[in-house]
Amino acid sequence: MARSASYQCPHCSSGMSIRSSRSVHALLRNIYLQCNNYHCSFSAAAILEITHEISPSAKPNPEVKLQTIKELTERKAANDENMENNENG
Template sequence: MRLRCPHCQHLGSIRTTKVMTPTVSQHYIQCGNFECGHTWRATTEADMTISPSATPAPSVHLPLASHMRRDVLAQQIRSGNTAEHTPLMTPPETRDLFAPAGVDGPS
């Protein structure tokens, strides 16, 4: 991710990030314009889900975007077939997207 320098509007590079919470991070950024050279801190916050995670963290509660067809999504998750998959990057926290934390869906 790159952010625009508030002074010269060139793109800056994030040099380091401090994770404050699962949804909030502080970034330390250097402007890419050598004639500017501004270094600054910016805070980013995840504030909405546009597409749901396949491995949702039970502790993260973001509002869902209004375009999501919750009824259809819930129906597809509840009645769809399952294809076996072994996660490569992140083990799932729950097997059922809409199940309460710690409760697995049908196997």
């Protein structure tokens, strides 16, 4: 059984619940969180974004174009060589 994501309140460290969410597009969702601690009651908005593929879908959506983790790490390695002077500054 899948387990839902858990979020920690940045103020009191209690758990936070997702009160509502809204799809922006297939890879991006706005979520609205509320702290479970009655004495804190912090609420906030957050963004959940699917950033890259770990394992391909057996039913791929042709409109979804995601980089694989391999492509991301190869690109980062190439950038590290080219951007060496900028990253250390």
